[in-house]
Amino acid sequence: MGKQPVIQTCPDCHGPLKWVETEKQARFKGVEVRYAAGLYRCADCGLEVADVEATADLQERLADAYRQAEGLLSGAEIRRLRERKGLTQQALAEALNVGIASIKRWETGVIQSRSMDTLLRTLLLDSPCNDHTGKRDFSIPRIRLVLDAFEKHLGRPLLKKDDRMLYAAKYLWYADMAAFRDLGRGLTGATYAALPMGPQLNNYRDLVDEIAKADPSSVPPLTASESAIIAAVAKTFPTNKKIYEASHREKVWQQCTTGAIIPYSRAAELTEIALIELSDQK
Ligand SMILES: [Zn+2]
Known part of the structure; x- marks a missing residue:
């Protein structure tokens, strides 16, 4: 490659620098x-030199090699998947409840945490038929919005510190499934797994x-129909015990093998939550 180095000669022996592509460990x-x-290599003494641009590039490649070794999405993969979804960096940041600077950094070599990688996959790699996300884009602030609405109806906190979401997830599951059944799409885009303790947020x-730290005011408010779904679920299951037991009577959960994703398409088979009367349905 005929790259012109910023540093023209070897800083050590002043020999000529040549651009080389090499494999590093x-x-x-x-x-x-x-x-x-x-990088640049001195033709005389073999010293390897990188200028600012080459150094930035090396850091990005090193970070990507690490991400590949650790099974994390690379910067280019994050960018490609985001664009395939038609999301701007800002929209992705909002859905994940992080700053846009984080998205920019991940796409150019800063390594995302394992938990953020899981969330990125949840958001960017949903199944093509949308059956796992209820025809909605996954949104953490939306989950918070729905939980806040439940807490208002129930008059008690659902999400506590270090919550294992044993009950909060069941309220979310019923709301998402009932909304999918009665409104044609879920509320939060969340995916649920059939665990021994009942349906659980994947x-x-x-x-x-x-x-817990999401800002529900960063997403559009619930529609009247969506609020009616939440009110009906809260009214049907006023206690944790009620919703826990009801969820265990659902065939939809019983028939899924442990750990399997519960498809939204089976929402019509729910037996414990009646069809919800909706006043503003179009
Ligand atoms: Zn040299």
């Missing part, structure tokens, strides 16, 4: 990684802190 965050590196361990 490095230990990064405790992981041995190999990556393709572009990846709830990674989500709970994010939900």
Whole structure:
């Protein structure tokens, strides 16, 4: 490659610098990684030099090699998946409840946490038929919005510190499933797994802190129909015990193998929540 180095000659022996593409091995965050590196090498003494641009590029490649080794999305993958979804960096930031600067950094080499990687996959890699997200884009602030509405109706907190979402997730599940059944799409875009303790928000361990700090005013308010769904679910299941037991009577949950995703398409088979009367349905 005929790259013109910013540094023209070897800082050591003043020999000529040549651009080389080479494979490097490095230990990064405790992981041995190999990556393709572009840098300048002195033709006389072999010293390897990188200018500012090459250094930034090396850091990005090293970070991506680490992400690949650790099974995390690379910067380019995050960008490609985001664009495929038609999301701007701002829209993705809002859905994940992070600053736009975080998105920009992840796309250019700063390594996202494991839990953020899980959330990115949840948001960007939904199934093509949308059956796992209820025809809605996953949104953490929306989850918070729905939980806040439930707390108002129930007159008690649902999400506590270090919550395992044993009950909060069941209120969300019924609301999402009933909304999908009666309104044609869910409320939060969340995916639910059939766990032994009942339907549970998929990846709830990674989500709970994010939900707790999410700002529900950052998303559009609930429509009258959506509010009616939440009111009906709260009225049907006034106590944690009631919703827990009801969810365990649902065939939809019983028939899923442990850990399987419960498809929204089975919402019509719910037996414990009656069809909800909606005044403003179009
Ligand atoms: Zn040299």
